Amino acid sequence: MTDTIASLVDHACLIVHGPDQQGVVAEVAALVSRNNGNIISLDQYSTDPEGGDFFQRVVFHRPNLVAAMPEIEDDLQRTLSTFGMTWRLVDMSVPKRMAILASKSDHCLLDLLWRHRRGELAVTIPMVISNHTNVAEDVRTFGVPFFHVPSQEGPDKSQSEAEILRLLAGNVDFVVLARYMQVISNDFLEKVGVPVINIHHSFLPAFIGAGPYRKAKERGVKLIGATAHYVTEELDEGPIIEQDVVRVTHAETASDLQRRGADVERAVLSRAVLWHAQDRVIRHGNHTIVF
Amino acid sequence: MTDTIASLVDHACLIVHGPDQQGVVAEVAALVSRNNGNIISLDQYSTDPEGGDFFQRVVFHRPNLVAAMPEIEDDLQRTLSTFGMTWRLVDMSVPKRMAILASKSDHCLLDLLWRHRRGELAVTIPMVISNHTNVAEDVRTFGVPFFHVPSQEGPDKSQSEAEILRLLAGNVDFVVLARYMQVISNDFLEKVGVPVINIHHSFLPAFIGAGPYRKAKERGVKLIGATAHYVTEELDEGPIIEQDVVRVTHAETASDLQRRGADVERAVLSRAVLWHAQDRVIRHGNHTIVF
Amino acid sequence: MTDTIASLVDHACLIVHGPDQQGVVAEVAALVSRNNGNIISLDQYSTDPEGGDFFQRVVFHRPNLVAAMPEIEDDLQRTLSTFGMTWRLVDMSVPKRMAILASKSDHCLLDLLWRHRRGELAVTIPMVISNHTNVAEDVRTFGVPFFHVPSQEGPDKSQSEAEILRLLAGNVDFVVLARYMQVISNDFLEKVGVPVINIHHSFLPAFIGAGPYRKAKERGVKLIGATAHYVTEELDEGPIIEQDVVRVTHAETASDLQRRGADVERAVLSRAVLWHAQDRVIRHGNHTIVF
Amino acid sequence: MTDTIASLVDHACLIVHGPDQQGVVAEVAALVSRNNGNIISLDQYSTDPEGGDFFQRVVFHRPNLVAAMPEIEDDLQRTLSTFGMTWRLVDMSVPKRMAILASKSDHCLLDLLWRHRRGELAVTIPMVISNHTNVAEDVRTFGVPFFHVPSQEGPDKSQSEAEILRLLAGNVDFVVLARYMQVISNDFLEKVGVPVINIHHSFLPAFIGAGPYRKAKERGVKLIGATAHYVTEELDEGPIIEQDVVRVTHAETASDLQRRGADVERAVLSRAVLWHAQDRVIRHGNHTIVF
Structure with missing residues (x-):
């Protein structure tokens, strides 16, 4: 789905990558939810559910995203570092x-x-x-x-x-x-x-x-x-x-x-x-x- | 991805459908996780993130799935009914x-x-x-x-x-x-x-x-x-x-x-x-x- | 095959349409040949070899095409009218x-x-x-x-x-x-x-x-x-x-x-x-x- | 177009290959015509109209084809050898x-x-x-x-x-x-x-x-x-x-x-x-x- 940049205000794209392990999807989804994000789309892929590489792309809507980004990034840092995951959070309204x-x-x-x-x-x-x-x-x-x-x-x-x-x-x-x-x-x-x-x-x-x-x-x-x-x-x-x-x-x-x-x-x-x-x-x- | 039935022992497919709302992805993922399932693939679609219909298909691996299914189904019933979601849980090893x-x-x-x-x-x-x-x-x-x-x-x-x-x-x-x-x-x-x-x-x-x-x-x-x-x-x-x-x-x-x-x-x-x-x-x- | 207009000097396209009948392909090919044309490509189709509609497109090269076109057109008129065919001759260098x-x-x-x-x-x-x-x-x-x-x-x-x-x-x-x-x-x-x-x-x-x-x-x-x-x-x-x-x-x-x-x-x-x-x-x- | 073998009685396929030159299409078409063949389809290709290789496939219907084949082959031999062309004539009803x-x-x-x-x-x-x-x-x-x-x-x-x-x-x-x-x-x-x-x-x-x-x-x-x-x-x-x-x-x-x-x-x-x-x-x- 393509959207114009204008319609993407308050939309974030989160890319997560790291070792596949039980619970990581739940953890990311919970993180988005507790930061008041509403998941728009979610894609994931694992090269191997047992010990493979896990990749995820989550697009979520979050009112006042720009103001909240530092806080969300802190949460991502705390939460995902325990899983050994790297991540990237992108404000989708910035081309x-x-x-x-x-x-x-x-x-x-x-x-x-x-x-x-x-x-x-x-x-x-x-x-x-x-x-x-x-x-x-x-x-x-x-x-x-x-x-x-x-x-x-x-x-x-x-x-x-x-x-x-x-x-x-x-x-x-x-x-x-x-x-x-x-x-x-x-x-x-x-x-x-x-x-x-x-x-x-x-x-x-x-x-x-x-x-x-x-x-x-x-x-x-x-x-x-x-x-x-x-x-x-x-x-x-x-x-x-x-x-x-x-x-x-x-x-x-x-x-x-x-x-x-x-x-x-x-x-x-x-x-x-x-x-x-x-x-x-x-x-x-x-x-x-x-x- | 296609797999032979034999390789799908202990694999479940969960279909969820209902009104889209914040937190539902997190809730489903947490449910799979607390029931010791490891998510293999997850697809979702919403006709409209604001008040649309939400559809999700989650494939997860769960050791001893057959024995655990009644328990998982109880959990699904409890958890998803509060969201007004319908669901279907399928043992993928049963053709x-x-x-x-x-x-x-x-x-x-x-x-x-x-x-x-x-x-x-x-x-x-x-x-x-x-x-x-x-x-x-x-x-x-x-x-x-x-x-x-x-x-x-x-x-x-x-x-x-x-x-x-x-x-x-x-x-x-x-x-x-x-x-x-x-x-x-x-x-x-x-x-x-x-x-x-x-x-x-x-x-x-x-x-x-x-x-x-x-x-x-x-x-x-x-x-x-x-x-x-x-x-x-x-x-x-x-x-x-x-x-x-x-x-x-x-x-x-x-x-x-x-x-x-x-x-x-x-x-x-x-x-x-x-x-x-x-x-x-x-x-x-x-x-x-x-x- | 596409060619630029410039390279199509002295190239003619002949479209023939009429009732399918034995010998028409030979007649058209002979006509092109006796008018010093060299056939570059030839496509034809018949809705039914017995009494159907016959369609042909012949591209041929003919030095000094422009000068020769009236003569070729006369020949086409004489030759194809006996077969009840209609035809169209186009100078391909004219866009x-x-x-x-x-x-x-x-x-x-x-x-x-x-x-x-x-x-x-x-x-x-x-x-x-x-x-x-x-x-x-x-x-x-x-x-x-x-x-x-x-x-x-x-x-x-x-x-x-x-x-x-x-x-x-x-x-x-x-x-x-x-x-x-x-x-x-x-x-x-x-x-x-x-x-x-x-x-x-x-x-x-x-x-x-x-x-x-x-x-x-x-x-x-x-x-x-x-x-x-x-x-x-x-x-x-x-x-x-x-x-x-x-x-x-x-x-x-x-x-x-x-x-x-x-x-x-x-x-x-x-x-x-x-x-x-x-x-x-x-x-x-x-x-x-x-x- | 595919046809069953049965419907291909009295249908011949002629493959011609040799140096491209003016008049060869007319010659082949005339040959088919004078041997009482009615051309069903004709495809041709030249690697270069000036001195290239010429290829042609002609399918024609000819009543009593089997009886006539030796005669047609003789004609092909006489006619196409002057052009330096090789050819192959196939009875399409023989699978x-x-x-x-x-x-x-x-x-x-x-x-x-x-x-x-x-x-x-x-x-x-x-x-x-x-x-x-x-x-x-x-x-x-x-x-x-x-x-x-x-x-x-x-x-x-x-x-x-x-x-x-x-x-x-x-x-x-x-x-x-x-x-x-x-x-x-x-x-x-x-x-x-x-x-x-x-x-x-x-x-x-x-x-x-x-x-x-x-x-x-x-x-x-x-x-x-x-x-x-x-x-x-x-x-x-x-x-x-x-x-x-x-x-x-x-x-x-x-x-x-x-x-x-x-x-x-x-x-x-x-x-x-x-x-x-x-x-x-x-x-x-x-x-x-x-x-």
Whole structure:
């Protein structure tokens, strides 16, 4: 269920993670209740009821949430530490700040900007950064700041990455690579300090790396796909958030696949962004739990 | 998640339904916990957090469940009656008894028998009843009793329905119409006393009534579908459990649609049966909540 | 396969329709060959090889097509009239002129404008007409003229329709209703003289008329859809060009369905527009053949 | 469009392959026409209209086809050799003979046997061979001979393969590996002399080799799939005939994926078998053209 940010005043999202054990659901529910919260939705998952990892996402309504948050957080700290659980409490009326990095392709970028303007994504977009300038006017039409950071020549990208990091620093809660065609260095990943979501134009782990549509054509597959994932040090190996495919035939050229795939890419990326913005995606090792 | 019946010893499924109100989740979770249950999965839904209907399905593990059930039921009665909630507690290791009513078509029938033999459906099949005899040998090959109840001539089906009711009485927990081509009377529905699931060969509410594939061909639709639903007094108007579709083209004849649709029908029906057998489907007015 | 208009110089599309009979395929292929055409693609369909209706779409490359077209047309006239066939020969490098009628909703409109800018649709867009003004700026950003024709109060829409007809007259090859929320009169349909494509926000024939998402929610369906069709005198009864669906659950509200459905609508409409623009869609009674 | 074999008397399928060139479509159509054939369907594809490979499948009706075939074949030889084309003419009323190799899993095997009995597959099934005996009774219930050829211990499978080859020799037109869990040697492939179709339980090229569902679980994919392909010397690298996927979540275990995947496997394999039996699949290097 998606809601506009405005309707989410006094709504909190609580994420709990830790070792599965008897009574933890009751404890969390009791905690919400004694803090005058009314549970709106509750999802949970355990990798193994006997000694596995437990994950929970609880959305609750609590009048005057902002004033009460410190108190609820204290209670969470006291209660859940005895269970060895970690937790995160989010005021759902505060949209996450999302930066978009793009290159020449506009399909994923524009789709996110449209959906944002329609109120479909629970985010603000403080900036779009691109190593090209062709999308600048479109971005600014949406009232979003555009910054041009040209790609550095050669394999060392440290200067251009440093400039991007300066722009992002303190201003964003997560970064989306909307068909950003530059490899991100591990150094960048460490310094950026917020989650980075990428859209890969294949059904991972098939066709890892460059030129996936060309590879798909060469292999003669009957479906092509796209994968949204968190970026980690290993290229195209990060935790998968969402995937989808579309049927193709022998008659379609590699450029047909590219055009058909663009529709899948923007759909998959927009779902991944929405779910991340709503704290529905929990990372666990190289996996995601998507509630 | 599907599990074989054998692995579900000491697993209970609790269904709760009633007016949504603060604290009810905590109350149920505490109840499970104080009865030494460890929650395996928990799903809930509220039609409206303010004054809506609340539905919950909790699966929990409890050593020596059978011995403890009366005690847990007492606790449920005491606890939930104060909230005005109704509830149902199910021992998940006891498979539901499913009767299948069929006619000449074997695709839905055989698919259920196969899946049952593979251990995919959490049911036993005490009998198959048909108004034809062509499937008798197949059914008995699966070790399932087959009864032939010929259709009564004319509009009055009371005698053949009475014979079916005598066979079912006390022996089944639900009935599946696996392309059973006889209209069920309201009188039968009242007397059978257990849920009846039907598979309709169209994407309801499109093409209600007889000959949906012919109607689909005439209308020139680009997708055809199937719908599994609970049978109610209103033909093809009962609560929908599951639906799916498949893409077709102008080049396919009505009999092609029938053949293509048969695959959708058996897939949709098998999902509906599995979910019903696992108490995942809750009826609410003319809707279903499927956890 | 989609191609940009530029790459389609010297490409012709020939549509043939008439009574099926032996030798017609050979005759058409020979005709193309003796006019120095090289067949790129060929699709055909017969409602019945014995006395049915025959439909064919042939794309061929012919150097200096424009100069040769009168000659080819003469040959077609001579050759196919003996078979009782009708035909249409199209220079594929000439894009069709598409007018878009819209209301407040922008998702279908913007998707068409954006695909057009990317070169995905083989059309020009001489104008967008809306009974609202909220989309004016967006439309003009794409370099497309915007005309505001307010809806006439009351049931008689003849004046506003007349104004729309004046704008369209002579300027367009087909009209797309991109969630245009006004009922089109039969008088308008007769006078406009070009095909009109509509996107209906349900899986027709389910939920005909107004409020389909509300009706879908009330009926409790598990899939929602959209249908692109040619507009005829009978509301929502015209020949279906394309349909698609998306899975929904009990937890989604009518407004969730609306948001989810918007993605299906724009995808379905864009496919229908592309196929129409490429002369892939042939109307036959209340059906379409889509090659 | 599928037709029963019986309705295909006097129907021929002509497959043509060679260098694309102007006039070839006309030539083939004229040839069919002058041999008194009435074209029922015609599909064609060219990898490149300028100097590419041309593929065509023509189905035509010709009274007294059997008597006329030698004459038509002579005409084909004379006509198409001048174009440098190869061709194949098939009497569609003669079903292809399909052997099935299976192991313990029965889902793909039973689905093929059942579809065959319903008349959905244009084949006869002269034998099922398995390295296990658990499916013997089921196979014989369908009236199909069952042969048990135990797997040879150790890496050398030459003796058991030789026994299988003796059973197949002269008796079959193609072989289907319906979840046959033995690696086929290159020597076997050379000697068998007919196409061999395999169903791989992943969306190739993802998760090549053993244990694909386990690998899919480990990688955390959101869709799992199956691939039907022709078997070549390179394991899991042969030309893909058909693929499909189904959506899964974090909550599903590797054995859930296996159960869910089984439905995709049998659906994908049955489509591949049907299309192969109808001569719809043309191999071209490591690709397939599927008409």
